[in-house]
Structure formats: structure tokens, C-alpha cells
Amino acid sequence: MAQDGSISMRRPLKLLQGQTALLPGWLILIVAYIGTILWTARISFTASRSIPVDTFVGFDQYARLFRSNRWVQSVENMLLYGSLFILGCLIIGFLLAVLLDQKVKGESVFRTIFLYPYAVSFVVTGLVWQWVLNPSLGLQKAVRDLGFENFTFDWLVDRDRAIYVLTGAAVWQASGLVMALMLAGLRGVDGDLWKAARVDGASAPRYYLRVVLPLLKPSIFSSVVLLGVAVIKSYDLVVAMTSGGPGNATELPAKFIMDYLFGRQNLGLATAASVVLLVTVIAVLAPLAYVQSQRARRIRT
Amino acid sequence: MKRVTFSALLTTSVLAVATTTARAQEADVIHWWTSASESKAVAALAEKFEAAGGTWSDAAVAGTDAARTAVSTRIQAGDPPAAFVASAVLEYQDMARTGQIANLDAVAAEMDWENTIPASLLDAVKVDGHYWGAPVNMSVNNFLWTSRKALEAIGETEPPKTWDELFEMSDRLKEVGIIPYAHPGKWYWDLNTFGFILASQSPEAFSRFHSLDPEVFDDPAVLQAAEIYAKLRDYSDSGAPGREWNLSNQMVMNGEAAFYLMGDWAKGEITAAGMTPGEEVICTVSLDDAPAAISGDAMLFPSLDGSTEPSPAQLLLAETLTSVDAQVAFNTLKGSMPVRTDAPTDNLDACSRLALEHEKAHGSVSAYPALLSGDAAGSFGDVLGNFWVDSGATAEDLVYELQDTASLFN
Known part of the structure; x- marks a missing residue:
């Protein structure tokens, strides 16, 4: 009896202590994250240019945003770039992981090589690829100098193809990361499964596709989340590689926002674009998070 | 301990501010x-x-x-x-x-x-x-820099004075394998270049364009400028989009390309390469007796x-x-x-003196940063940059797009 009483006395105290310890975290969350999001949303309804002002203009900035060819193209580019990038990284990363999983000699050397591009920043990646692919400086010129006068590879300055070059560079940079995640997942797969599959007469590709891939779901999910974040905030790669060109062919939403926030000094339009981007992300993530939480609940019960 | 240093820091910075305001001069x-x-x-x-x-x-x-x-x-x-x-x-x-x-x-x-x-x-x-x-x-922002080496390759000694002369020389330059025009392809050079061309056709249309006058697009000078801009695109190389101006400058310095329009800061790069502005790379102010853009x-x-x-x-x-x-x-x-x-x-x-004389004879206009907000300038730059890489677009399309963009700011 007495024991019970002391526990129930202590519990609120403990709770209070815990909450006090969390207070700085709560403050940061409320002020730095939610606060700035609300502030951004508020500015997007004003006519602010280089400094925030309180002249409210309703949805004018949003109307202009969707009239802007550049914004519409930025969003389309993001969808194309994003899906190709995520898919490309998953496929290449998985294949590399499977190859490394064959107990090859010098595995750690290969692993380092494949992971290395990820250690290189997007700015450096962009510059290097820009030099390699620039028709008057890089690959095209090198091959032509070898005597193949008619060799042409000018995708970087071709407005219908530049976005694929951008995607290629991004995949080169990030697929090593996916490889590392997948490899960690593969190491968790029980080796006896392979023996069992072989007894059942399954070929190696069939084994990896039907048995291993489903087991790697957590690795795939974290890869997709990481890559998705990279797509939304893609800015430095574009700036270093194409600065959005040729024309608007490789513009992405994050670059649109940065350009209007600073160089073009239109806070209203830039914040409206940020809000639209945030709403888009939430619209994609909310159903995903819901599915995840439902699944977690099902496992628990 | 930490708090002490912080307050000490605060006091010194307050003191620093106080002393700056104390000394009036x-x-x-x-x-x-x-x-x-x-x-x-x-x-x-x-x-x-x-x-x-x-x-x-x-x-x-x-x-x-x-x-x-x-x-x-x-x-x-x-x-x-x-x-x-x-x-x-x-x-x-x-x-x-x-x-x-x-x-x-x-x-x-x-x-x-x-x-x-x-x-x-x-x-x-x-x-x-x-x-x-x-x-x-x-x-002065609109010098026409001309490679003497390129001119000599087609047997000329004097740089072109009109756009017609420039395009006539360009045809011959193409035949001997020289890029006629080394366009620097950042959006602000697209906008600058278009402005220089427009000023060469009509300084009045230039100032109306930059004050976002919606009627200016009916002025034939704007269409003429768009036509020259479109032609310039045909005489430039495929590496132009996104190119920095100093790469264009280099192409003109080594004779790989013949012309480009750029400000007097190009002198620094030319001198640094051991050349003399006005000698190996000739300087004249724009074409068609355009006002100097300053x-x-x-x-x-x-x-x-x-x-x-x-x-x-x-x-x-x-x-x-x-x-x-x-x-x-x-x-x-x-x-x-x-x-x-x-x-x-x-x-x-020599180049600066020439520019001053030119300014006395043909007057001057401001370059765009003094005239357009960053927003308007960037939006026009986007249109001009897109036009440059869209080989199917005509001068009429360009005028239409520019007009549409200008309407955003009225």
C-alpha cells in the first residue's frame, strides 16, 4: 500500500522532470520550425519585395507563381528528375550491393570506390561533370581531337536532354549510398535461405528478386526517404552544373526559391513557392506516414 | 564561466558601438x-x-x-x-x-x-x-571587342560599324572556320546584349522597354532588335548557353571567335593575358552608332x-x-x-578615351541594373535565355514572350 502511494507520488514529478528536460527541444521545434513556417506562409500573402512588409495582397503571389513558365517547368523537371534519380539509384545501388555480396576479393576496395562519389559535394560533382560534358572543353572535343571529326555529344547544352545529364550526375553521386544501405541489409539476410532456395532449384536472379528483395524493404524505404529529401532540396548540383540552363531546361523548385529570395528580391513570390513546395511534400508524405503507422500498429497487436 | 565571457563580449561590443558614434568624423x-x-x-x-x-x-x-x-x-x-x-x-x-x-x-x-x-x-x-x-x-558596358587575328583571316583591318557589316563579315568568318560571335550565355548577359541591340535601334524604345511601357512592343524597333538577337544566336556556337563572359573573352583573345559585346572590365583580362586592349583585341562602342550603355x-x-x-x-x-x-x-x-x-x-x-568621345557624340543610356528590379530583370533574362536555346522560335515569338513578361509587372 505504502509502496503504491510513493510511486504515484513520484510519477508526476518524474513526468515534470522529463518535460522540463524536453523544453529546449520543444522551444526549438515550435519557434525555429513551426514558427518560421507560419512566418513564411504569412509573407507569401504580402507584397514583400526585398524586405518583409505588411501589405496583404491575398493570393496574388500564388496566381503569379502558377502563371510563371519557369515555376511550372521547375515542378515538371523535379518530377522527372526525382523519379529517374530515385529509380536509378535504387537499381544501380542494389545491383552493386548484390555484386559485392558475392564474397569478391578486395571487397572493401570496391566498396570504397563506389561510395567515394558520395563523399564529393554536389558542387564539385556538378563542376566536374560540366567540364567533362561541355562540348567545347570535354568529352566531345577529346574524341574529335582523336580524329573522329563528326562525333557529337552535346546533351549538356541540348534543352531536351540536359535534364538527363543532370540526373546521370546525381545518380553517379548517390548510388554508392544506396549500395551501402542495401549491403548492410544483405548482410542481415540468413545465408541458409540461399541454400534452401538452391535446393528448391531457384536461380540466383530469382533468389535475389523473390526472396532477398522483399527482406530488404526497410533498407529500400530509408533509401527512398533519403533520396527524396535530396530531390526536394536539389540546388547546388544545378547551380554548379547548368545554372538552370540551357534556358529553363534544368530549373528546379529549390533554385527558383533561392533565386527569388535573394538575387531577384521578391520575398512574396519566393515564400509562396516555398509554401507550395511544402504542401506538395506533405501531400506525398502524409499517406506514406499513415500507411507506415497502420502497419506498425498491426505488428504491435 | 561561459556566462561571464558572453557578458564580457556583450560589454565590449556595446563599447565598440559607443566609440564609433562618439567620433563624429x-x-x-x-x-x-x-x-x-x-x-x-x-x-x-x-x-x-x-x-x-x-x-x-x-x-x-x-x-x-x-x-x-x-x-x-x-x-x-x-x-x-x-x-x-x-x-x-x-x-x-x-x-x-x-x-x-x-x-x-x-x-x-x-x-x-x-x-x-x-x-x-x-x-x-x-x-x-x-x-x-x-x-x-x-x-562602359557595350564595347564591341573584335579579334584582330580573326579579322586578318578574312582580309579585313577595321571592325564592323553596323550590324549589317557584322553579319556580312560573319558569313565569311564561318567559311574560314571561325566562330563569328562568342555570346556569353548567362541570363544577365542575354538581357544586357538584347538591351544593347535595342539601344542601337532606338534609344527611345530602349528606355520605354526598361520602364516596362506595355506599348513599346508595338514599336518596330523592338521587333528589329529581336531579329538581330535571333541572328546573333545563329552566328554563335553551341557552347554559348551558361558560358561565363571571361571564356567568351578568351575565345576572342585567341582568335577562335571574332566578336563579342562586353563592358570595359574585359580590359583587365586582356592585359593580364599580356595583350593590349585596342591592339590585339580592338575596342569600339556597340554598332549602328548606338549610345554608350554606362x-x-x-x-x-x-x-x-x-x-x-x-x-x-x-x-x-x-x-x-x-x-x-x-x-x-x-x-x-x-x-x-x-x-x-x-x-x-x-x-x-585608349579604349576609355574612345568611349568618352563616343558618349559625347551619341549620348548614353543606363545599363539594366539601374533600371529594372531584380525580379523584372530576371524574368526577362529567363525569356531571352529560353529563346536562345529554342531554335524553332522566331523573332515574333520573342517579342510576344517579352510583352507577356512585361505585363506581369504592370
Whole structure:
């Protein structure tokens, strides 16, 4: 009896202590994250240019945003770039992981090589690829100098193809990361499964596709989340590689926002674009998070 | 322990602020003039200021963007510098209108700016008819740089004077395997180039275009300019989109390309490569007797103690800066031109003298940064950049797109 009483006395105290310890975290969350999001949303309804002002203009900035060819193209580019990038990284990363999983000699050397591009920043990646692919400086010129006068590879300055070059560079940079995640997942797969599959007469590709891939779901999910974040905030790669060109062919939403926030000094339009981007992300993530939480609940019960 | 150091830090910074305001004639100046020749020029200006009784406190920040950030943060934090350098007053018009920048009308009247400084430079430091900045230097932006080597390859000695001549030479240059026009393909060069062409067709249409007059698009000069711009695209190489101007400059220097339009800052690169501007690379001002497109930096003075009246130190600095003496000393070292028309010209190089003569004969217009907001400029730049890479688009399409963009800002 007495024991019970002391526990129930202590519990609120403990709770209070815990909450006090969390207070700085709560403050940061409320002020730095939610606060700035609300502030951004508020500015997007004003006519602010280089400094925030309180002249409210309703949805004018949003109307202009969707009239802007550049914004519409930025969003389309993001969808194309994003899906190709995520898919490309998953496929290449998985294949590399499977190859490394064959107990090859010098595995750690290969692993380092494949992971290395990820250690290189997007700015450096962009510059290097820009030099390699620039028709008057890089690959095209090198091959032509070898005597193949008619060799042409000018995708970087071709407005219908530049976005694929951008995607290629991004995949080169990030697929090593996916490889590392997948490899960690593969190491968790029980080796006896392979023996069992072989007894059942399954070929190696069939084994990896039907048995291993489903087991790697957590690795795939974290890869997709990481890559998705990279797509939304893609800015430095574009700036270093194409600065959005040729024309608007490789513009992405994050670059649109940065350009209007600073160089073009239109806070209203830039914040409206940020809000639209945030709403888009939430619209994609909310159903995903819901599915995840439902699944977690099902496992628990 | 940590708290003590923090409060100590706070006290020192408060003290630092107190001492700056105490010494009335001291001025801390944020600027981005950090290259070898530029810092010599700043030293010369500081010397003139000190001779006039002021105390110069240097706050150089490397890079224009970093300097801009430093200015904005210090003003927002309530600790403004006495003065800072900007490319155009227009950038800070919001601050001028909300009383955060000091009004220089008194200095302008006293130093007789109206009669001694070209109108296009003065327009660049005015907002709503008042002066908010002091012109620092003058640059001519629309030199046509011509490779002598390329000219010799087609048996010519003189650079073209009209667009027709340029395109006629371009056909022959193409035949001998030389790129006729090395277009620098950043959006701001697209916009600059289009502006230079428009000014060569009609200076009046140029100023109406830059004041976002919706009627200007019915003026045939705009279509003519669009046609020349489209033609220039056909005579440039496929590497143009996104190209930096110094790469274009290099192509003209080594004779790989024949022409390009660029400001007088190209002289620095030409000299650094061991060549003489005006010799290996010939300088003339634009084509079709176009007015010179000029630009210049401006010095702005934030309001101190909540007053838009300049403080004594700010007043003294603005006066010194726009005096003939300081103008010559500063600009000779920096490699740009004095803003004062009554300044002696014997220190100037051949290209600058030629530009001054051209300006006297054909007048001048401001380059776009003084005329368009960053937003409008960028939007036009997007249209021109897209047009450049869309080989199917015609000059009429371009005019239509420009008109559509202009309508966003009315």
C-alpha cells in the first residue's frame, strides 16, 4: 500500500522532470520550425519585395507563381528528375550491393570506390561533370581531337536532354549510398535461405528478386526517404552544373526559391513557392506516414 | 564561466558601438574592392577622405554577395555601417522608401551633380526624384571587342560599324572556320546584349522597354532588335548557353571567335593575358552608332540614429567621393572612368578615351541594373535565355514572350 502511494507520488514529478528536460527541444521545434513556417506562409500573402512588409495582397503571389513558365517547368523537371534519380539509384545501388555480396576479393576496395562519389559535394560533382560534358572543353572535343571529326555529344547544352545529364550526375553521386544501405541489409539476410532456395532449384536472379528483395524493404524505404529529401532540396548540383540552363531546361523548385529570395528580391513570390513546395511534400508524405503507422500498429497487436 | 565571457563580449561590443558614434568624423565603409588594383584605389580614396578631416575605417568584404549580406545584416541588426557600396540604388529602394537610407539631395546640390555628372549615372542613384547614393565610378558596358587575328583571316583591318557589316563579315568568318560571335550565355548577359541591340535601334524604345511601357512592343524597333538577337544566336556556337563572359573573352583573345559585346572590365583580362586592349583585341562602342550603355557603383549611406539626414562624417565622405580630385585618384587606379565630366582625361587608356568621345557624340543610356528590379530583370533574362536555346522560335515569338513578361509587372 505504502509502496503504491510513493510511486504515484513520484510519477508526476518524474513526468515534470522529463518535460522540463524536453523544453529546449520543444522551444526549438515550435519557434525555429513551426514558427518560421507560419512566418513564411504569412509573407507569401504580402507584397514583400526585398524586405518583409505588411501589405496583404491575398493570393496574388500564388496566381503569379502558377502563371510563371519557369515555376511550372521547375515542378515538371523535379518530377522527372526525382523519379529517374530515385529509380536509378535504387537499381544501380542494389545491383552493386548484390555484386559485392558475392564474397569478391578486395571487397572493401570496391566498396570504397563506389561510395567515394558520395563523399564529393554536389558542387564539385556538378563542376566536374560540366567540364567533362561541355562540348567545347570535354568529352566531345577529346574524341574529335582523336580524329573522329563528326562525333557529337552535346546533351549538356541540348534543352531536351540536359535534364538527363543532370540526373546521370546525381545518380553517379548517390548510388554508392544506396549500395551501402542495401549491403548492410544483405548482410542481415540468413545465408541458409540461399541454400534452401538452391535446393528448391531457384536461380540466383530469382533468389535475389523473390526472396532477398522483399527482406530488404526497410533498407529500400530509408533509401527512398533519403533520396527524396535530396530531390526536394536539389540546388547546388544545378547551380554548379547548368545554372538552370540551357534556358529553363534544368530549373528546379529549390533554385527558383533561392533565386527569388535573394538575387531577384521578391520575398512574396519566393515564400509562396516555398509554401507550395511544402504542401506538395506533405501531400506525398502524409499517406506514406499513415500507411507506415497502420502497419506498425498491426505488428504491435 | 561561459556566462561571464558572453557578458564580457556583450560589454565590449556595446563599447565598440559607443566609440564609433562618439567620433563624429569616422566612417566605416563596407565595400567589395579587394583585388590588387581595387584595394590601391580604395587606399587613395581613404587618403583623400583623411586629408579632408575624416577617419576612414575599412570594412572590406570579398565578393559582392557576401558584402550585400553583411550590409543587410548590419542594417537589420540596428548597427548600420556609415557607408556601403552597391551596384545600383534600385536594389535598396525599399530601404530608401522606409527611411533606412540617408537622403543626399543637399550634397547633390552643393557639388553641382546635375551639371557635372552624366544624367544616366544620376538616374541610377535616384529613387522617386531624390538622391540616395553617390556615383563612384563609370563603366562602359557595350564595347564591341573584335579579334584582330580573326579579322586578318578574312582580309579585313577595321571592325564592323553596323550590324549589317557584322553579319556580312560573319558569313565569311564561318567559311574560314571561325566562330563569328562568342555570346556569353548567362541570363544577365542575354538581357544586357538584347538591351544593347535595342539601344542601337532606338534609344527611345530602349528606355520605354526598361520602364516596362506595355506599348513599346508595338514599336518596330523592338521587333528589329529581336531579329538581330535571333541572328546573333545563329552566328554563335553551341557552347554559348551558361558560358561565363571571361571564356567568351578568351575565345576572342585567341582568335577562335571574332566578336563579342562586353563592358570595359574585359580590359583587365586582356592585359593580364599580356595583350593590349585596342591592339590585339580592338575596342569600339556597340554598332549602328548606338549610345554608350554606362553603369557604375554607388555609395549609399544608411540612416544613423533614425534620421535620413546624413551625419557630418557621411556628408564629408559623399562630398570627397564626388570631387574631381578623388574621382581621378580612385578611378585611375581602379581602371574605370571618373564620373565627373570636368575631370581631366589624360590618365585614361585608349579604349576609355574612345568611349568618352563616343558618349559625347551619341549620348548614353543606363545599363539594366539601374533600371529594372531584380525580379523584372530576371524574368526577362529567363525569356531571352529560353529563346536562345529554342531554335524553332522566331523573332515574333520573342517579342510576344517579352510583352507577356512585361505585363506581369504592370
